[in-house]
Amino acid sequence: QAQDMQVIKIASQSPLSGPQSILGISIRNSVELAIEQLQGPLNELGYSVEFVPFDDQATPDVGVSNAQNIVNDAAILAVVGHLNSGVALPSSEVYNDNDLVMVSPANTNVNVTDRGYPTVNRVCGRDDTQGAAGAAFAATIEGVESVYVLHDTTAYGQGVAEFFMAEAEAQGLSVLGFEGTEEAANFDGIIQPILALEPDLIYFGGIYSQTGIFISQARAAGYEGFFMGPDGFDSSEFADLSGDAGVGTYYTSVAAPVTVYETAAQFAADYEEKFGEGVQPFGAQSFDAASIVLQGIAAAIEANGGAMPTRAQVAEAVRATEGFEGLTGAITFDDNGDPELANYFILQVGSADSAEWNNNALLSTQSIASPLMAAAMSS
Amino acid sequence: MTTSRAAVSEAGARSGFWGRFPNPTVTVGFLIVYLAVVIGLLLSLDRASLWFSIQSTIVFPAFILSPLLIHSAPIPRTWKAVLIGLVMIIAMPIIGISDSSYLELAIQVCIFAGLALGLNIVVGFAGLLDLGYIAFFAVGAYVWGMFTSTAPTIFNELGILIPPDSQAVAFIIFIAIGVLVAACIGILLGLPVLRLRGDYLAIVTLGFGEVIRIIARNGDSPTNFTNGSQGLLNVGRPPVNADMVARIGELSNTLNIQVVGNLEPLTQQILFYFIAISMLGIILVVANRLQNSVIGRAWTAIREDEVAAIAMGVPLVRMKLMAFALGAAFAGSIGVLYGAKQTFVSPESFTLLNSISILAMVIVGGLGSIKGVLLGAMIVTLLQLQVLKNFSLQLNALKNVDFVVLGFHIRDWPTQLEPAKYERFVFGILLVLMMLFRPAGLLPESRRRLEMTRTNDVPEEPPSDIPGTPNGPANPAAAGVGD
Amino acid sequence: MTTETLSTRPTTGILDSLREHPTIKRIQSNWIYRYIVFPVAQMLFFIVAAALVMTVIAYAVSIVVPEPRPNINLAAQITKQLPGMIVSGVGIGFVYAMIALGYTLVYGVLKFINFAHSEIFMVGAVVGFEITDRLAASGTIASWNPLILVPFVVISSMLVSGGLAVLIERVAYRPLRGSPRLVPLITAIGLSFFLVDGVRALVAVTRNDFNLTYPTQELEFLKNPIPLTFNGPVVGGTNIGGVTYEQITADGVVLDEWQVEGATYSSITVGGVTLGGVPVKASDIVSGETEYDAVLVEGRDLDDIEDGANIVNIRITVIIIVLSAVIMLVLLNYFVNGTKIGKGIRAVSQDQATAGLMGINVNRMVAITFFLGGAFGGAAGALFGLNVGTVTPYVGFIPGLKAFTAAVLGGIGNITGALLGGLTLGMVESFLNGTLVYFPALGQRYTDIFAFSVLILILIFRPSGLLGERVDEKV
Amino acid sequence: MSSAAPVLKIDNLHTYYGHIHALKGISLSVEAGEIVTLIGANGAGKSTTLRTVSGMVRPRQGAVELRGKSIVGLKAHEVAALGVGHVPEGRRIFPLLTVRENLEVGAWNVKERSQFDERMDQAFTLFPRLKERVTQKGGTLSGGEQQMLAIARALMADPEVLLLDEPSMGLAPVLVEAIFDIVQRVNKEARKTILLVEQNALMALEIAHRGYVLQTGEVVLSDSARSLMVNEDVRKVYLGEH
Amino acid sequence: MLLEVKDVSKSFGGIRAVRSVTLGIEQGSISSIIGPNGAGKTTLFNLLTGIYKADTGSIVFNGRSMIGLRPDQVNAAGMARTFQSIRLFPTMTVLENVMVGAHSRLRVSILQTLSRAPSFNRQEKRLTEKATQLLHFAGLAGKGDEVARNLPYGDQRRVEVARALASDPKLILLDEPTAGMNPHESADAMALFRRVRDELGITVVLIEHDMKVVMGISEHISVLDYGEKIADGTPSEIRANPRVIEAYLGRGAASGIDPNNPNAAKAEAAK
Numbered sequence A: 001q002a003q004d005m006q007v008i009k010i011a012s013q014s015p016l017s018g019p020q021s022i023l024g025i026s027i028r029n030s031v032e033l034a035i036e037q038l039q040g041p042l043n044e045l046g047y048s049v050e051f052v053p054f055d056d057q058a059t060p061d062v063g064v065s066n067a068q069n070i071v072n073d074a075a076i077l078a079v080v081g082h083l084n085s086g087v088a089l090p091s092s093e094v095y096n097d098n099d100l101v102m103v104s105p106a107n108t109n110v111n112v113t114d115r116g117y118p119t120v121n122r123v124c125g126r127d128d129t130q131g132a133a134g135a136a137f138a139a140t141i142e143g144v145e146s147v148y149v150l151h152d153t154t155a156y157g158q159g160v161a162e163f164f165m166a167e168a169e170a171q172g173l174s175v176l177g178f179e180g181t182e183e184a185a186n187f188d189g190i191i192q193p194i195l196a197l198e199p200d201l202i203y204f205g206g207i208y209s210q211t212g213i214f215i216s217q218a219r220a221a222g223y224e225g226f227f228m229g230p231d232g233f234d235s236s237e238f239a240d241l242s243g244d245a246g247v248g249t250y251y252t253s254v255a256a257p258v259t260v261y262e263t264a265a266q267f268a269a270d271y272e273e274k275f276g277e278g279v280q281p282f283g284a285q286s287f288d289a290a291s292i293v294l295q296g297i298a299a300a301i302e303a304n305g306g307a308m309p310t311r312a313q314v315a316e317a318v319r320a321t322e323g324f325e326g327l328t329g330a331i332t333f334d335d336n337g338d339p340e341l342a343n344y345f346i347l348q349v350g351s352a353d354s355a356e357w358n359n360n361a362l363l364s365t366q367s368i369a370s371p372l373m374a375a376a377m378s379s
Numbered sequence B: 001m002t003t004s005r006a007a008v009s010e011a012g013a014r015s016g017f018w019g020r021f022p023n024p025t026v027t028v029g030f031l032i033v034y035l036a037v038v039i040g041l042l043l044s045l046d047r048a049s050l051w052f053s054i055q056s057t058i059v060f061p062a063f064i065l066s067p068l069l070i071h072s073a074p075i076p077r078t079w080k081a082v083l084i085g086l087v088m089i090i091a092m093p094i095i096g097i098s099d100s101s102y103l104e105l106a107i108q109v110c111i112f113a114g115l116a117l118g119l120n121i122v123v124g125f126a127g128l129l130d131l132g133y134i135a136f137f138a139v140g141a142y143v144w145g146m147f148t149s150t151a152p153t154i155f156n157e158l159g160i161l162i163p164p165d166s167q168a169v170a171f172i173i174f175i176a177i178g179v180l181v182a183a184c185i186g187i188l189l190g191l192p193v194l195r196l197r198g199d200y201l202a203i204v205t206l207g208f209g210e211v212i213r214i215i216a217r218n219g220d221s222p223t224n225f226t227n228g229s230q231g232l233l234n235v236g237r238p239p240v241n242a243d244m245v246a247r248i249g250e251l252s253n254t255l256n257i258q259v260v261g262n263l264e265p266l267t268q269q270i271l272f273y274f275i276a277i278s279m280l281g282i283i284l285v286v287a288n289r290l291q292n293s294v295i296g297r298a299w300t301a302i303r304e305d306e307v308a309a310i311a312m313g314v315p316l317v318r319m320k321l322m323a324f325a326l327g328a329a330f331a332g333s334i335g336v337l338y339g340a341k342q343t344f345v346s347p348e349s350f351t352l353l354n355s356i357s358i359l360a361m362v363i364v365g366g367l368g369s370i371k372g373v374l375l376g377a378m379i380v381t382l383l384q385l386q387v388l389k390n391f392s393l394q395l396n397a398l399k400n401v402d403f404v405v406l407g408f409h410i411r412d413w414p415t416q417l418e419p420a421k422y423e424r425f426v427f428g429i430l431l432v433l434m435m436l437f438r439p440a441g442l443l444p445e446s447r448r449r450l451e452m453t454r455t456n457d458v459p460e461e462p463p464s465d466i467p468g469t470p471n472g473p474a475n476p477a478a479a480g481v482g483d
Numbered sequence C: 001m002t003t004e005t006l007s008t009r010p011t012t013g014i015l016d017s018l019r020e021h022p023t024i025k026r027i028q029s030n031w032i033y034r035y036i037v038f039p040v041a042q043m044l045f046f047i048v049a050a051a052l053v054m055t056v057i058a059y060a061v062s063i064v065v066p067e068p069r070p071n072i073n074l075a076a077q078i079t080k081q082l083p084g085m086i087v088s089g090v091g092i093g094f095v096y097a098m099i100a101l102g103y104t105l106v107y108g109v110l111k112f113i114n115f116a117h118s119e120i121f122m123v124g125a126v127v128g129f130e131i132t133d134r135l136a137a138s139g140t141i142a143s144w145n146p147l148i149l150v151p152f153v154v155i156s157s158m159l160v161s162g163g164l165a166v167l168i169e170r171v172a173y174r175p176l177r178g179s180p181r182l183v184p185l186i187t188a189i190g191l192s193f194f195l196v197d198g199v200r201a202l203v204a205v206t207r208n209d210f211n212l213t214y215p216t217q218e219l220e221f222l223k224n225p226i227p228l229t230f231n232g233p234v235v236g237g238t239n240i241g242g243v244t245y246e247q248i249t250a251d252g253v254v255l256d257e258w259q260v261e262g263a264t265y266s267s268i269t270v271g272g273v274t275l276g277g278v279p280v281k282a283s284d285i286v287s288g289e290t291e292y293d294a295v296l297v298e299g300r301d302l303d304d305i306e307d308g309a310n311i312v313n314i315r316i317t318v319i320i321i322v323l324s325a326v327i328m329l330v331l332l333n334y335f336v337n338g339t340k341i342g343k344g345i346r347a348v349s350q351d352q353a354t355a356g357l358m359g360i361n362v363n364r365m366v367a368i369t370f371f372l373g374g375a376f377g378g379a380a381g382a383l384f385g386l387n388v389g390t391v392t393p394y395v396g397f398i399p400g401l402k403a404f405t406a407a408v409l410g411g412i413g414n415i416t417g418a419l420l421g422g423l424t425l426g427m428v429e430s431f432l433n434g435t436l437v438y439f440p441a442l443g444q445r446y447t448d449i450f451a452f453s454v455l456i457l458i459l460i461f462r463p464s465g466l467l468g469e470r471v472d473e474k475v
Numbered sequence D: 001m002s003s004a005a006p007v008l009k010i011d012n013l014h015t016y017y018g019h020i021h022a023l024k025g026i027s028l029s030v031e032a033g034e035i036v037t038l039i040g041a042n043g044a045g046k047s048t049t050l051r052t053v054s055g056m057v058r059p060r061q062g063a064v065e066l067r068g069k070s071i072v073g074l075k076a077h078e079v080a081a082l083g084v085g086h087v088p089e090g091r092r093i094f095p096l097l098t099v100r101e102n103l104e105v106g107a108w109n110v111k112e113r114s115q116f117d118e119r120m121d122q123a124f125t126l127f128p129r130l131k132e133r134v135t136q137k138g139g140t141l142s143g144g145e146q147q148m149l150a151i152a153r154a155l156m157a158d159p160e161v162l163l164l165d166e167p168s169m170g171l172a173p174v175l176v177e178a179i180f181d182i183v184q185r186v187n188k189e190a191r192k193t194i195l196l197v198e199q200n201a202l203m204a205l206e207i208a209h210r211g212y213v214l215q216t217g218e219v220v221l222s223d224s225a226r227s228l229m230v231n232e233d234v235r236k237v238y239l240g241e242h
Numbered sequence E: 001m002l003l004e005v006k007d008v009s010k011s012f013g014g015i016r017a018v019r020s021v022t023l024g025i026e027q028g029s030i031s032s033i034i035g036p037n038g039a040g041k042t043t044l045f046n047l048l049t050g051i052y053k054a055d056t057g058s059i060v061f062n063g064r065s066m067i068g069l070r071p072d073q074v075n076a077a078g079m080a081r082t083f084q085s086i087r088l089f090p091t092m093t094v095l096e097n098v099m100v101g102a103h104s105r106l107r108v109s110i111l112q113t114l115s116r117a118p119s120f121n122r123q124e125k126r127l128t129e130k131a132t133q134l135l136h137f138a139g140l141a142g143k144g145d146e147v148a149r150n151l152p153y154g155d156q157r158r159v160e161v162a163r164a165l166a167s168d169p170k171l172i173l174l175d176e177p178t179a180g181m182n183p184h185e186s187a188d189a190m191a192l193f194r195r196v197r198d199e200l201g202i203t204v205v206l207i208e209h210d211m212k213v214v215m216g217i218s219e220h221i222s223v224l225d226y227g228e229k230i231a232d233g234t235p236s237e238i239r240a241n242p243r244v245i246e247a248y249l250g251r252g253a254a255s256g257i258d259p260n261n262p263n264a265a266k267a268e269a270a271k
């Protein structure tokens, strides 16, 4: 790196330690990869980009404390993060107070953007839309008339499950139960009443590390119906965890399978090469988030006549992102920072072999407008 | 009236570090130089520097621990007051203007110190092992949050939220409400369970902590009180006005300090800082007054020998309830502050691990010792929020510039072994080491020190375990809390 | 000071007077009775009692609230779930019990809560995974006799966990013996952080992942649950996609064969559904010689799936858990009450200094106790892993907490109490999980709250736990 | 009596509890077959002396020799294995072990079954009362029975040297007599060497051969029991004469 | 009668520790309770002070029933005690120990404590003075700042007495207050107990095994055996009671008391 370049820093915040770190690390790594691969345009403008990863430990206090640290580093112009909406919400207050732009790869919680902050954006879909898309599809599965909804009691899992439930009811499915569980290993007790209620489909709003185990245990206990879940299922690890029982499981995703977009496959390969492990869910989104940020900064610099832009200018430039072609599809932010049109994919697990994960069958693709867009279109 | 203990600490102060200083004037001089150096360094740190993380990790703790250092120095009281006032009321805000993350740290330290002091009343003074202490903190945060958050709770729907323009007054009233509600809940829980002995009490309080969290997490149906796992958003805070913001702006201009970020949030932080240190100050006074009173002595008596205490006319349950309620009240009031400061209240902030980490502050610092607990809270909070983090950041910075030590490229450090992933690992080791080397805590209360010395010569079979020896305690309770 | 110490037998008034009877005394002096018959009978009694009590309560609730939700008949649902709830309660209850033993043994001797014990359990689970996974990787796992494999895995985990517990005691607790009891509590917490992330570092470096899935798929004997029939000899009669599958029975015995439209199959899998036998990929369904693929094409007409809930699949792992736990508890009981070392441990638990005067090496007794507690934790870990399939370095926390609760519930320091506490907690949880669902305002998320209330209630009426000896202080 | 080297020899012993200097250079010796008594006011360091010998506390300075071999720094169980039995202050029965189990624990270092049975018999002949109560929990015995059990327990290991710390404390007068009687019998019949600490100095001196007077951690007087009994100061201070 | 105990019984599981004991304590007297080990003496004290609940019987103190009261309430009613095995608050100073003893006579208010109201400061000052005086009375002058645990045994016993006196009791129950003291020390202790009665006007009841103390100080003696009261009377009556000699004193001790200590009792009485 040339010494005369001005230094710009991009921070990431995600859990790097603790049980959720597998996803958090994937976020961190993907951002690092994006910065490494895509900082060329900025270098040409005379800026070098440094990456500062923070560990929010999936804890609000730590996230906020990090956020304070981040906003005080004048060189940091953008943040990619977080994994947990519970951490993103308070931390983004701090960013917003200081005009620092945040692009979230994973916070699907509606409140993240519904606050309407100019600095807060996300590249992923929303729980409300995703849950509803899942329910709409579930209603079309032949023979499914009753569903049982589980969630992991987190802002994410419960949020998406609630939206699923609402739409399922609207679609005329009968919801036999709505339950939250923090259990991570032994689901025996939870499975018993499900067996007795005999739902045709179980929807589990949660993350693969929990749901994969649940599914394998539910099958072993004799459950015979279908399983479905949100993008938290989208990890090759799911196949390892659920084994044969997971075959046939439906899941919605806000990220296209790498087989759909060539770029995504390239990303997965690069990732694997650099970090020696497979990319996890939200990795592609994190890469996109970082790319958008880099692009936004470059745009802001240009608009500023080549000089170091202010944070507000960067935020403005990021919000202005239009038609950005990312791994997860084209992204244009609406006024709240949601992608105007987000793709929601319905996939089905095809094999218990995790190497085959990318060959899961894509059953349906829906492009759904963000609520703000939808409202604009209907009026 | 505890002349002997005062004498002990004076003697300790003289003989230790301060023993080298010939007289108070030199000591004061030393302290002034010390402060000047530390503050100067802090203000001159440059975030662009490669070694920034490590530098700030050394200098900031040296600064924030200085009030304790000053307090322990053998100098006249007025000098102590002046110097501590200087550090806390003048230096800290200025440092905050230059970098508000230090303000954040200072506020967090105050919050946790307040919590630790509250828990110290329960565990340290009265000897009741409470593993669910965080629940009372949650109660305070939720009380404030429910009446100010715009989340779709029943409070919001009924339109009984406190409007933003009256939140300044309401905040103060709610601190009192937080105190009352937490204390009442403490009493309600205490009534049935305080008859249980030590470890049984521990499990019940632990369970209670979880119950409060579960209720918060599920309090969104059938009626939405807590907004469930989504948490309460946009919680109100005592607002700053344009006048204050302008003044901070002027100040920064006068001092010629460049403010990173916006002035308004900075002003808000400074306001919170002053609220936090005032609350901590009040809590310190309260804790101190409790300790040196009929109540404090009764608690010590209960801790050391319940049977003897009740036979001497100390009403066990009432005194224990009092400890429980007062500890809870501290937590409740700080919870209100916390809710307002975070502007977001969610169940995730109130887990068992938080309870445990507050307990660790109390024990690491020195059970029952107010100064020790303060130090413990500072150290554990700084460790968790600054030191360990900066360690990772430093390594990352070195990676970024491809730093080479002894021929090893830091960049080649495997990601699996990234220090950020092992903060808790390191924290765990530090906890173990601190306890092994200072089992009575960093600044033990003088009577605890007494308890410990007895065993120095006989690590294997301490004679303290001999009930009924004339001079040993007749009661194992004296050997530990929560028997 | 109520001195709680290691003790294995509750004091029950009536039983005490019975014990004085000469015949009973003679029987009691027989070691087979004392160390085998009595403990096993006691365990059976606890299982039956816990199940019975919970069943009665559940039905009582169903009388009070017959229809908690429209179209849900609570009593009918309970009947459907009853066997399942009991089996699951027993399974998890024994796991809790085995972990609780570690807390209780250590507490009995040193009077402090070994908070790192949950991580010792976790290490047991991880070691169990390492061994089975290595065997699987070498391709030999399928050739092992289950009767050798399971003990091999469990005992290895016991050795590692037990050794670890001893090491921890040596490094982090022994130097603190004699300091206030909260001090080792904090080192224990520190250690548990250390262990969790230490193990994670190890598996992250060696495996790049920390979701550790036991290769149970490759273990034939684990795959087929034992179906218990409650409604007569014919199981199923399942109708999928218009085809009726009937499990063949001969002389009232259910065979592992299925009949579909006249043809007989040894195993059928439709979609994800396996009817008996080994799950086979859909395309592999074979009948004697003919392929049967008509079923697959249509997908499933789930409406027609008939009431299959009368079958309860008892997972083999639950049986393994129960058997291993029983064997180990019997051994432990013998060890503590019937051997010299056991006596030494009990003496140390009551008075360390005096035990030393008698010539007992206190440190060794403490180490043995830690080894035992750790070994039980390790065994529980391996069995838990086999049962649930996937473990992580974070898996210890919740079962550890629950087991700690169970130990207190049973009366901390009391070995039998740990067993009863574990079973009670497991059963209470299982029943709560199974019934709370039907109450619209409640649900399973309130299970822990109710379980906790049960704990408080029990402690209010029995302040030293279910079996804890209330040794009143002699003032 | 001074034929062989003393069985137990203590030289210039200094023991501390934290910063409390409990023993300030105690020296004494006990010959084989002797009863030696330590008398002194409360806190003089009598119990501490016994505890230091048996390894319960470690001296900071000084020597303790058992049959000419240093035992300083050994752990309590190692000292016990060398043939020192200690009946601690306050009896210290294992409350939840039965009388039999208490005795079994006392015989921890006895390897042979036959020896064990023999000692058990011996204990029961010495204390027939204990035989009636073999299955009773130690904690429920009365104070006197506990004291008997404590002595019997110490004898199970057949120690060469017996350290007795206030065996009569808190006992009813009848039992005090009985205990002193037994101590004397054990000394005469089983030929044990005994170091006895007693507040009831008069009775102690009656059965002892020699005595030492301790005062605030130091030996201030040592003589034969007979001479101590007639010593003016001793009579005044420790025997309660005015 | 200051204290009237009627038909009080207490069992632990199978052990009937106290069996329908009836006794009365005269205002201003010094009485003793003696009996073999395990006779139920301490248990009786525990029943009186509310540590154990009596199975049956009545306890009337100062005209008020004590049945069902908690130990702290009994203390407040004017009955204080010491313990057979010393139970001081080991790491508190001697002065603090005595101050805790006065708890039931103090106003305990959080508000006053926190505000450091004048009334609070006055109370603290009075309390300190009172505790200092009591220490002086008990012969512990100047030891107030010592940590209780570091005192010699005899002094600890005195602190226990001073602590019990701090609650201004009408009746003080002493459980083997001279156990482990040498004869010289017990003589001093006896003098102290007398002064408690004579100077402070507090009624004294003690449990003792040391016959010199019992016979030398008591005006009235009750004897328990196997939980039952087997005798009651003046010291000379008790000494001559064959049942008491059989169960408790033993022939040697009974005869041994007089020759060894011919004039202790008389000498003390003469002072």
Ligand SMILES: Nc1ncnc2c1ncn2[C@@H]1O[C@H](COP(=O)(O)OP(=O)(O)OP(=O)(O)O)[C@@H](O)[C@H]1O
Pocket: B454, B463, B464, B469, B470, B471, B472, D017, D020, D021, D022, D040, D041, D042, D043, D044, D045, D046, D047, D048, D049, E149, E150, E151, E152, E153, E154, E180
């Ligand atoms: N466990 C202990 N911790 C601290 N100091 C102790 C301890 N035990 C004894 N001491 C101190 O050591 C000194 C000697 O005590 P020791 O118990 O040996 O006396 P003693 O002669 O046996 O007295 P007593 O007749 O009361 O039993 C005393 O000053 C006492 O305060």
Ligand SMILES: Nc1ncnc2c1ncn2[C@@H]1O[C@H](COP(=O)(O)OP(=O)(O)OP(=O)(O)O)[C@@H](O)[C@H]1O
Pocket: C471, C472, C473, C474, C475, D139, D140, D141, D142, D143, D144, D170, E012, E015, E016, E017, E035, E036, E037, E038, E039, E040, E041, E042, E043, E044, E084
């Ligand atoms: N908490 C208790 N639990 C069971 N038994 C008890 C309890 N307290 C006392 N006992 C029993 O009650 C009986 C009377 O005991 P107590 O302590 O009153 O005797 P004492 O007369 O004070 O004897 P000593 O003179 O030895 O102190 C004894 O047999 C004792 O074992």
Ligand SMILES: [Mg+2]
Pocket: D046, D047, D048, D089
């Ligand atoms: Mg002694």
Ligand SMILES: [Mg+2]
Pocket: E041, E042, E043, E084
């Ligand atoms: Mg008694």
